[in-house]
Amino acid sequence: MNAMQGLVDGFAAAISPVNLFWLMIGVVTGTLVGILPGLGPPATIAILLPLATNLDPSTGLIMMAGIYYGAKYGGSTTSILLNIPGESSSVVTCLDGYEMAKQGRAGPALGMAAIASFVAGTVGVLGLTFLAPVVANVAVEFGPPEYTALMAFALVLVIMLAGESLLKGFISMVLGLLLSTVGVDLFSGAQRYTFGTIELAGGLEFIALSIGVFAIGEVLVNVEEKTGRSIFTVPSKIRELLPSREDLRRSRGAIAQGSVSGFLIGTLPGAGATVASFVSYTIARRFSKHRKEFGKGAVEGVAAPEAANNSETGGAMIPLLTLGIPGSSTGAVMLGALVLYGLQPGPLLFTDHPEVAWPVIASMYLGNVALLILNLPLVPFFARLLKLPYWVMYPGILVISVVGVYSVNGSLFDVWMLAVFGLLGYVLKKLEIPPAPLLLAFVLGPIAEDSIRQSLIISANSPLIFLERPISAVLIGLAVLVLLSLTLGKSRRLRRKVLEIDD
Numbered sequence: 001m002n003a004m005q006g007l008v009d010g011f012a013a014a015i016s017p018v019n020l021f022w023l024m025i026g027v028v029t030g031t032l033v034g035i036l037p038g039l040g041p042p043a044t045i046a047i048l049l050p051l052a053t054n055l056d057p058s059t060g061l062i063m064m065a066g067i068y069y070g071a072k073y074g075g076s077t078t079s080i081l082l083n084i085p086g087e088s089s090s091v092v093t094c095l096d097g098y099e100m101a102k103q104g105r106a107g108p109a110l111g112m113a114a115i116a117s118f119v120a121g122t123v124g125v126l127g128l129t130f131l132a133p134v135v136a137n138v139a140v141e142f143g144p145p146e147y148t149a150l151m152a153f154a155l156v157l158v159i160m161l162a163g164e165s166l167l168k169g170f171i172s173m174v175l176g177l178l179l180s181t182v183g184v185d186l187f188s189g190a191q192r193y194t195f196g197t198i199e200l201a202g203g204l205e206f207i208a209l210s211i212g213v214f215a216i217g218e219v220l221v222n223v224e225e226k227t228g229r230s231i232f233t234v235p236s237k238i239r240e241l242l243p244s245r246e247d248l249r250r251s252r253g254a255i256a257q258g259s260v261s262g263f264l265i266g267t268l269p270g271a272g273a274t275v276a277s278f279v280s281y282t283i284a285r286r287f288s289k290h291r292k293e294f295g296k297g298a299v300e301g302v303a304a305p306e307a308a309n310n311s312e313t314g315g316a317m318i319p320l321l322t323l324g325i326p327g328s329s330t331g332a333v334m335l336g337a338l339v340l341y342g343l344q345p346g347p348l349l350f351t352d353h354p355e356v357a358w359p360v361i362a363s364m365y366l367g368n369v370a371l372l373i374l375n376l377p378l379v380p381f382f383a384r385l386l387k388l389p390y391w392v393m394y395p396g397i398l399v400i401s402v403v404g405v406y407s408v409n410g411s412l413f414d415v416w417m418l419a420v421f422g423l424l425g426y427v428l429k430k431l432e433i434p435p436a437p438l439l440l441a442f443v444l445g446p447i448a449e450d451s452i453r454q455s456l457i458i459s460a461n462s463p464l465i466f467l468e469r470p471i472s473a474v475l476i477g478l479a480v481l482v483l484l485s486l487t488l489g490k491s492r493r494l495r496r497k498v499l500e501i502d503d
Helices: 003-014 017-035 040-052 057-082 088-102 106-139 144-162 166-180 206-223 245-266 272-287 300-323 329-340 354-387 390-409 412-430 436-458 470-502
Strands: none
Touching: 003 017, 003 106, 003 354, 017 040, 017 057, 017 354, 040 057, 040 329, 057 088, 057 106, 057 300, 057 329, 057 354, 057 390, 088 106, 088 206, 088 272, 088 300, 088 436, 106 245, 106 300, 106 354, 144 166, 144 272, 144 436, 144 470, 166 436, 206 390, 206 412, 206 436, 245 272, 245 300, 272 300, 272 436, 300 329, 300 354, 390 412
16 A cells, blocks of 8 residues: 555544544643643553553554644643743743743744644654655664764754853753763663662653753742733734744744754654754754844744654654654653554554554644644733733742642652752853753753763774764764864854954
8 A cells, every 4th residue: 555545544534533532632632731841741641541442543543642742732832931841842942932922922932833833743744654664764774873973963062052152051061961860870770979869769850850940940030020010021912922924934944944854853763852853943043044033032943943843743653653663752652552452563564554554644634733723722812821910920830830840750859859950040040051951961961871881882892883884973073063163163253352352
């Protein structure tokens, strides 16, 4: 069966009343999960797994896929409105989304996030439909050395999120890498930096770190202003609450680039939406005509990561369905669901069970349309929440933060860590050290460490393995070029300033 015929048959099954009902259940649940930090798609799907196994395999997987990409839509809401990244992939959206909200442009930011998500999500599903076998063959070539090189390239790009001060970006990144080492070393079994505390044996909780550094730190800084009014302004006209033609024109390239880069990175098991979103953001910033606006409320800074975040879903489904390799924790739960259904994920899934694979893919087209219809009308409502005075908004943020962190493990220790990371976020704000490199390095650090150590085991401790394999050699070369361009560009700017002073 060719892809077009399979897709037609898939649509015929996906539009059945039962499948449409569970599709809507999935996307609405996913949106709510994305808005409320803490629970996350993997835990939600795992909780609903007993229910899903009582459904037809295609119906259950349609619901689970709806939760997966529905959470991507919802995750942008708290990032833009409250500076709370509920997932690591939403960290980059905070950089410009929250700044747009403070400038009275929360509506356009939310609208742009929904539009970019819809376009990129559709592109990702198109790629899944027609490019799955080809891309899967390329993704399978990535081993530990290639992932090491990819992480090295990614960590170099992380520094670029610092803006003008590369030193502050480097400090933030190193701090994130240090925090990522807390816990039990999987290779030796030794505890690292746990100070005898059993709660730290599993490592630091990302939700506590991200919400503390971003949301609580922001609240503490703003409380210093001691104003009784909200720091946000919201336009009164409905048409001003949606992206303008100029916003759409400026964001076209960012959405297109994010759709492609997010899909390609999504096909690499383990890379995930976090890498996709900030690589897309970095590319958009590098080639934008409004580079100086990034980090200060650039609409492309919302469009690019949101596009990559959502197209990554289509890419991540490729190794899951064609190779049986989950690219994320959500994919791992869905892989478990396939096994419970008695299905063997891999190349034969599309030939032996087309009645399952194609309806799931077709439902993703329908789900993207449903999410756009659901989210755009809610933009004015969400934007007007920012009119609340600070004495109402900030306690609400604190309550959401505490509940979100506590809901992950049911641990009061995580709540105390939230307070500690809130103070860290406050200090970073006062010192003007960007928190984004810290969080992204925290996520990428364990992947990089595991890949390095696996590579050295394979090569009997020879570092030449990273240069002997073509893909890793190219990625390391790109990382070196980016690092050189950053340092040389910075030195040229400093020299220019010195000459201006002398004149």
